[in-house]
Amino acid sequence: MGINLVMQEYEVLRNEAKCIGCKICVNQCANNVHRWDEDWQMIISDDKYCVNCHRCVVFCPTGALSIRKNANDFTFNANWENRHIKNIYRQAQSGGVLLTGMGNDRPYPVYWDKMVLNASQVTNPSIDPLREPIELKVFLGRKSALNEKDEVFKDDIFPWLELDLPVMFSAMSFGSVSLNVHKALARAAETMGTYWNAGEGGVHADLKKSMNHTIVQVASGRFGVNPAMLKEAAAVEIKIGQGAKPGIGGHLPGEKVGQEVADTRMIPVGSDAISPAPHHDIYSIEDLKQLIFAIKEATDYKKPVAVKVAAVHNIAAIASGIARAGADIIVIDGFRGGTGAAPQAIRDNVGIPIEFALAAVDQRLREEGIRNEVSIVVAGSIRNSSDIVKAVALGADAVYIGTAALIALGCHMCQKCYTGKCNWGIATQDPKLVKRLNPEIGARKLVNLLTAWQHEIKEMLGGMGINAIESLRGNRLMLRGIGLNKKELEILGIKAAGE
């Protein structure tokens, strides 16, 4: 189709004075950027394949490599930005839907960064977490009897998930990420007294011993779902939507469906694993209730059932419906949530920020008098401990982290997860790449991250004079807005700084 008009995105700069020709970069790059040239007796780099993942930069023993953005911009045009022009070239060349990875990278406002926390001064003294206990334990699940006319449920005490800190690892399927990622997440969750979510691709046989710390998903493709898995898991999550791609399904390409992925998903090797956009048995809140109770019946009412939805315009009404359908936990995934693959147009333009969705849902459920009936878990770009504290103050019971966990495992956010050539051994099924991620070391890094966040959360709570995370939940007086307009403050239910 003629010459490809898309110029290289990055330039590989090699300091020849420092390069010792050790060829580590050649071996490390799965994108074939670097190669050893026998005739020239030197390493040649082909910039056009570079994805800026920094694998070669980190591994170069002499620090000879650096990657720069290609400086060849088009003539400045505030309307026709570089990306628009390049995307048109790409689509004119291929006729394809533009595919990308990780979360929404557009410069939408991040409302976590426009909210600040309170601290005690003089009155209501602050608490020093190094000397006094501060409780971060939370219980996820239904805290009251099922709001049902049916007499048979009136005496039920429903099962809860007990978390030692209000953070869980969010759903990433085996197939989209490597088995070593799953192993690291499972071990870290066990160590930290929390849970990891196996995503919609089932749970690999090697991880059966961790099932009491595993949340399993029932998604539209129903991959890997069998009665034994439902009964062994800590909780079951019905996946309706995902923040990165609300309203559309997922396609795990056949190239990634090797023997182990196929066995875990329970599909033939090499076939596309297609998750349709809707669940074909859920066309209404009543149908959702039906699946929730089918899972409850299949698990003898011993497992909490979560329902995960993407944050979209009418999220408050949707969440109310989910609560009334009998879910124990509502998971809301904001529009900055990550993904292994999503059409760029969807990822960057569909859905709403998690901060607004959370505030709206918490408010609506309180107004309806049903907030106590369900737990709320939020996801969609929780980046640090203060995001967690702010989320809890806005009304969340706990958060899910996905991207943050992958970054702890070495992800460099190059957004090329969908290629299956992840040089960090995360979003790949290539055995040579997968073994680059040691699950033991990965688990330790995740444990370190959560331990650090645990300390920070305690410091922030202590500073507010609060000694239990439960006392912060929905305590919006602990938040103030900066640089927000009246309507935004109203939706978030917080005052402006200084008020």
Place this chain on the structure above:
Amino acid sequence: MAVFIDGDKKHFRQLNGMIKEALSSDKNAVINNVNGQRYIAAGLEGDFDIVINGVPGNDLGIFMDGPFIRVYGNVQDGAANTMNGGALAVYGSAGDIICYGMRGGSVYVRDNVGYRAGVHMKEFGEKKPVLVIGGTAGDFLGEYMAGGIIILINRQDAWRPAGYFCASGMHGGVIYMRGNVEVGRDVRVESLGERDKEVLTFHLEVYKSLFEINLENVKIDEFNKIISTGNRPYKKLYAGI
């Protein structure tokens, strides 16, 4: 000796509790007066033999792995949903989304089925789900089908045995349909091979003996075979950035 359970005026939770209780010590159960109770045999694992007299409600046998259920009556929506193994025979008609996401076992329906039958049926290793429909099917039969076998006998010789959008998005498995075939672009229609005839003969014999219907008007040669054009339907849909 089978346990007899009376479903009259029982809430689904009570009825299902009684069934689980009975099957903890017995292999056979007969459930009478079933009247729309949902989730019967949900997630049930084991080689139980269950007879249902009446009309079971939605999600009969969801996630089930192993039991053989006979229903003397019609079944409502979602029967054999995400079923992993076992068998279901319906002496009547079935509602919508029967066999959604089914991975193993076999389902025989004497009469007709509603919309979205066999959506996203899939196979895995030894597991190959089978849905045999004696009469006709509604729209979206075998949509997204990824594996297994659907047989539409159309014993009443309807001019149009399946509704619109049959086999759309199909990327695996096979549908055998007797009568007029109208399908989407993802699939092709072929004539039967020897192996197909064996499979069909086997399942038609099972159907005849289960329901005691002799299918005199049904000839193997009248079936068409619908298969997908590939197992990678979206291979060319995307462009990386």
